[in-house]
Amino acid sequence: MEAFADFWATYSTLIFTVGIHALLALSLWLTLSCGLLSLANAAFMGIGAYTAALLTLHLHWPFPMVLAAGGLAPAAVALLIGAPTLRLSGVYLAMATLAFGEVTRILVLNLEITGGPEGLNGIPLLTTWWHIVLILAAAGYALARLRRSRMGRAFEAIREDEVAARMMGIDVEGHKLAAFTLGAVLAGLAGALNAHSTFFISPREYGFENAVDILTMTILGGISSLIGPVLGATILTLLPELLRFLHAYRLAVNGLILIGVVLFLPTGLWDSRRLRQFVGDWRNRREGKP
């Protein structure tokens, strides 16, 4: 028991981070599932984090309401900026959402209520492990249901061929806006959880670097199923810690591993189709079939 207490004391922060990153990767998975290459999710996370932290610090709202607001505030922003930007596709959308992220960061950096470059201090540590587990499980469940519904099929169809999807009677603009907004809800929740588990937040944490990290986690894990993003988030969060023994070479080796994965497994670590094929081959070989 004592060993566990020691372990928890040392690693609880890291475990919290894994859960929050997994939630972020799922938020981007949702956006990508509709074919939208968005870099706005880090900013949505920031909006959720600041909204939640301010509500706790100034208005002393109960934590569940704070979490809900942390999810809804970025969703409102997503609805507002989605209508004009989602007409763009591919790298152009990436650039527009990147610009949105920078505007958000600079705004937070200069506003008085957000504490400017110093950020917000003294946020009560209200996030517990079961908050993260509960929200992550609920998000995973909702996304799994979504995939098996007409909405999930519509997202996939839009990603594969937008014109054909439109000709199938699918409201392409409406679905894109929904994917973008629901992704913002998950990112905002991750931000709210993050703010209440780290005591302190600043604009630095929600900038370009973070946006790329989220994208890397999702793509590294693979977007063919929900397991991929969670796996990618876990690996990318733990890898730097596991490589700690390499000291100064840590980040370089970290980068080399990522390059290797992208080169040799371009569809990500967890590709359900490849795995099915692999399992099928193995069975055939065991049963002596060609």
Added chain:
Amino acid sequence: MSMLSIRGIGKHFGGLQVLQDVNIEVPGGAIFALIGPNGAGKTTVFNLVTGLLKPSSGSISFLGQDLAGVAAHRITRLGIARTFQNIRLFPDMTLLQNVMVGRHHLTNYGGFAALFATPSFREAERRSRERALELLSWVKLDHKAESTADNLSYGEQRKLEFARALATEPKLLLLDEPVAGMNSSEKAVLMEEIRNIRDRGYGVFLIEHDMRFVMNLCDRVAVLNFGRIIAEGAPDEIRSSPEVIEAYLGRGDEAEVLP
């Protein structure tokens, strides 16, 4: 009464006039073909009818409803479905999923029902799956329902696109070069399928290059050349029309040299 009325349609892209004063009346319950040389503007007509492009002038109405300003996905829901000249499937989805996408607006349940897999959700999904399988069996692809669309041969891809278009429960089916790249036995099979479709009460409006295919299959034919309709009538009239022969074969030399 005609099902689809195209009246005085013009379309230009910048300075390029693609269609000029095109009038087409597509009847219901019949097979109507639009033919013409490459670059005549046939696919543009389809893109205008399905709402992917907006006409520069003129009007299009379907079953008496003006389509001006109606979004493309709403036009599909009114009952116009199409296939594409260069097949556009959802390659990574299974055949069944491809066809079920076509039933998107006919599968009615809300987010709540989907989230908790309520009986109404399961019932709607089951109906949708059953109808999709039925359509796949029409085109004899039901045995491959669970494989992905990118595994299909060219002819099978065309048939899947056909089934997917029918899944939207259209009243009028637009086929853009349905037999392109098919061999003659495949063509004969598809010809039979299209006749079956018409006999089930659908209207069929198709674009085609293959003259024999058109002349054997269609009830009425219109000919488009350089963005204008130059002839319209029964296949026999079209075959003997001097304008059509000229559009396809060119004019005799003597006529040009001698006054």
